[in-house]
Amino acid sequence: MNATTGRRRPGRGRVRAAAAALCLLAGALTAAASGGTPAEALTPPVSLTADDLTTWQTNGIVWSMAGSDAGVVYTGGTFSTVRPPKAAPGTSERPAVNFAAFDAATGTPTDCSLSFTLSSGTATVRALALSPDQKTLYVGGRFGSVSGVGVSNIAAIDTATCTPRQDFKVAVSATVRALAVTADTVYLGGDFNSVAGQTRNKFAAVTTGAALKAWKADADEVGRAVELTPDGKHVLLGGNFFTVNGKTSHALAVVDATTGAVTKSYPAGFIPDTSTVQDLTTDATGFYTANEGTGGGVFDGRIALNLSTFEQRWRDTCLGATQAVLVHQGVLYSGSHAHDCATMGEFPNQPRKHLLAQSVDDPKLLPWFPDTNDGIGEPVGPRVMAQADKDGHHYLWVGGEFTTVNGAAQQGLTRFADGPDTGAPWVPNVSLSTVAAGKVEVNWQASFDTDDGELTYRIYRDGASTPVHTTTGRSVFWDRPQLRWTDTDVAAGETHSYRISASDGTNTSAKSPAVSATVASAAEKYPAKVLADGASLYWRYDDTSTFAGDTGGGRDNGFVRNSPTRLLTPAAVAGPSTAIGLNGSNQYVYSNKRHPQPTRFSVETWIRTTTAKGGKIVGFGSLTMQNSTQYDKHVYMRDDGRLVFGVKSGSTRTITTPTAYNNGAWHHVVATQGPGGMALYVDGKLSASTALYTGNEKYDGYWRVGGDNLNGWPNKPTSNFFAGQIDETAVYPTALSSSQVSAHYALRTAG
Structure with missing residues (x-):
């Protein structure tokens, strides 16, 4: 990275600029488009909006990018045409065989047109890097010719004329996946085992005049990322490998820029054997990895390491393979398909999110959430990032497999800027x-x-x-x-x-x-009693909007999923109140807050149903947007209408009512656990109890009403979801007494 601005050095999607010019630009890079004022709406340190800009599209996957000082963004991949924004596939297309160049500020193609082809099989461009003087664009991938000029998986393009350099011919035996360039050296990584007829396993270096260098960093598995440290003394290597120059170092290594000798290796377990490094980037003080895993025990997130020691600064543990990383003004932007960041205190497992931001000093996610879909190919969404400046503005480009951006059709390419925020x-x-x-x-x-x-x-x-x-x-x-x-x-x-x-x-x-x-x-008597008895969550379901407001002091509102029926009457309790209706297939409510295991608790709700398929009424689960993987502290109805209260304490522990309650009438249900064991009350009276079990499963989770997993529980009903009406749900941090429960039930008609 450039020490002045934290921009990426030449490499896959890297750019370079003179230090003096960057100093002059530093204050302008966050200017909004109108009037040159900062984009006020952004939360520092984020300096890019999440609003995608109109950009031309590809008809395939974008694997590589490089942004130039002249405000041109070069893209490569596996595609054959480009088309205007909003144009449907197959319309208004123009040829672009695995390569296209765009104006960074407008998103439109430039007049630089090249064709990367292969006589047999599918050609692809996997790496792009500009020389420090910006006069040459180096291209790596799997191809045999560039616009009719024969090459062997690597080429050099004169940027002034957009033509292949005839004086740069190097035979590389297999796909080139990564490039990094200095004034006199081109470092490359990939699948190859020979370069210029000599053995070079996965990594190599050639001069800018196409002569093979003595530099060696032989690896046993694929090389996917190459990055120079800002001082030019070391090369950072990423990939699938387990050894470099015979020394154990999995997925990541630091080698000498002159000899290739290993300066820093990373032992087994630093990155699990099931994970790889897909991309690398640097700034003035650190370098950052993008990691992808397969199978169990994987590491899919990002690692920040200090350049002074090459040791870890932080790592995040989000699941959902990271493909690309890029630093701008102290923020690490990444492309991934993250779906579960609960282990680092962020979002639980749910539909994938593809673009994230973090401070270079802290893995906590920053409020920057544009999004794509997974798209075509593998599919994983974004694959590469690059940045470029033009006309006083900064642009972040993203390429990959996606076919939508922020919910609208957009294939292969998108871009973001420092303003305006719209x-x-x-x-x-x-x-x-x-x-x-x-x-x-x-x-x-x-x-x-x-x-x-x-x-x-x-x-x-x-x-x-x-x-x-x-x-x-x-x-x-x-x-x-x-x-x-x-x-x-x-x-x-x-x-x-x-x-x-x-x-x-x-x-x-x-x-x-x-x-x-x-x-x-005057105070409503029933809710007043619920609140007086210490309800930490109290959903009355009187809301007209798409959430369940918490009347209690915990302010733990509920997310209402899949549009249950609202404002149903008559409600369970007299007064100006309504109930919610659930369809028994996919409708439920979950708490906004993630709670630690409650060691003692009460759950209270009213139900009305005639279902013969049972379902979960209320419970505690580890997930929100899908069925939980850990779930107990719940009340469910069996197919025969009897109610079950269950916790996990070594194994499933349940108590069951002797009577069915699917008769179409409102019923008051309270389940408690505390030092005295478990108790299940219906309509103000104790229906089942046991003093044997005072503990439950330990995990952080969410209160859920209307549905969740029930696999493995006794007398599992036909449906995980409850079909019927629910009203007046409350959760307490204590075990309610029998007198409290009966008092609540007695107030049902008090108004």
Whole structure:
């Protein structure tokens, strides 16, 4: 990396610029497109928006990139045409045989056109790197000719004329996958075992005049990444290998730039045998790996290492193979298909996310979440990143297998810039609570913005244009905490409506739909008792929007999945209340907060059903967006309508009601566990209990209502999901007493 800006040096997708020029540009690189002002809506240190810019597309996979100082981005891969933005495959295409060059600022093709072909088989361009003087573009891959000029898997292109250099001919025996270039040397890595007729296993070096150098870093498996350290003294190697020059070092090694001798090896286990290094990048003080694993016990994340010692600074443990890494202004951007970052305190296993950002000093994910799909090929989404500057702006280019970007059709290529930020936050979801006298509690689920974690919320009452309250809150896509403001400037019997907007500082969402409530003159007795008994989560299901507001003090709102039926009446409890209806196949609610194992707890809810397929009613599980892999502390209904309360304590431990409760009437269900064991109450009375089991399975998880895994549990019902109505769900950090349970049930008609 260049020590001034942290930009990538020449290599796969690397760029270089003179230090003096970069110093002058440093303050301008975050300028927004209009007026030269910074992109205000971004959360530092992120300096790129998540808004994708219009960019031409390919009809295949982009494997390699390099950005030039002249604002040109060169791309290579396995494709045959390019087409305009929004053009469907097969329309408005122009030939581009495994190579295309684009204007970094406009996303349109330049007039540099080359064709990389092979007489037999499929040609591909897997590596691109510019010389320090930008006069030569080196190309590696699997090909036998460039626009009719015979070559052997590596070529040099004169950038001024966009023609192959006839004086650079090197025979490489197999695919070249990685390149890094100095003023006099080209380092290459790949599948090959010979270069220029001499043995070179997976890594080699040639002069810029095409002469093989004595430099040797022979490896036993494929070389996938080559990167120079900023001082030029060492070469960083990445790939599948287990030895370099006979010395044990799996997937990563540091070698001398002059001789190839191993300077730093990495022992077995530093990167698991099941994982490889797919890409490398550097900045002034560190280098960073992109890792991919296969099978069990893999490492798929990123590692940051210090250049001073070549030792680890940090690593993340997200699952979902990382393919590309790039540093810009202190942020490590990566392309992967991350789907589970729970082990590092981030999002649990769920649909893949393909573009992430982290500080070079800390693996915590930063609020930058543009996205692609997996696409074609393997498929894994993004494969490569590059960056370039033009007209005072900075551009991050991404290539790969994807066919959509931010939900819209876009194949093979996309790009992002330092401004303008045009994406508004999501419209907030709002819920009102009037369980206490003389006030209205305005609850809302924090919104989400793809490139800002701190949002400003404005609350508008009764259609006014001036907000009655303004506040801020942090959120990311998997953690959208519930926020609350209590309006006490109201009187009993008055009806008021509320709307909320979310702003990132530059863009503001539409106001939420108006939600109204009548101010109570006295506290509602049932919810007042639930709250008085210490409910840490309390979902009443009176919300009109797509979340379950928490009336309790924990503010642990629920994510409502797959559009259950809302506002059903009559509800379980008298008063201005409604219930939620679940279809028994895929609808459920999960808590926003991830909780440690509760050693003692109570779960309480009301159910109404006639199902003969059973299903989980309420429980604790390790996942949110799919069935959990760890699951207990739950109440489920058997096919015959009887209720089961179960925990795992060594094995599954259950108690079961003697009576069925699928008769179409509302029933009050409470399950408790504490020092006295397990108890299951129905309609205010103890129905089943045991003093034998006071423990449950230890794992962090989420409270879920309406469905989750039940594999391995006694009398497993036909369905994991509950078909029926649910109301008034509460969770307590204590085991409720029998008198508390009966008191709750007695208040069902109290209003």
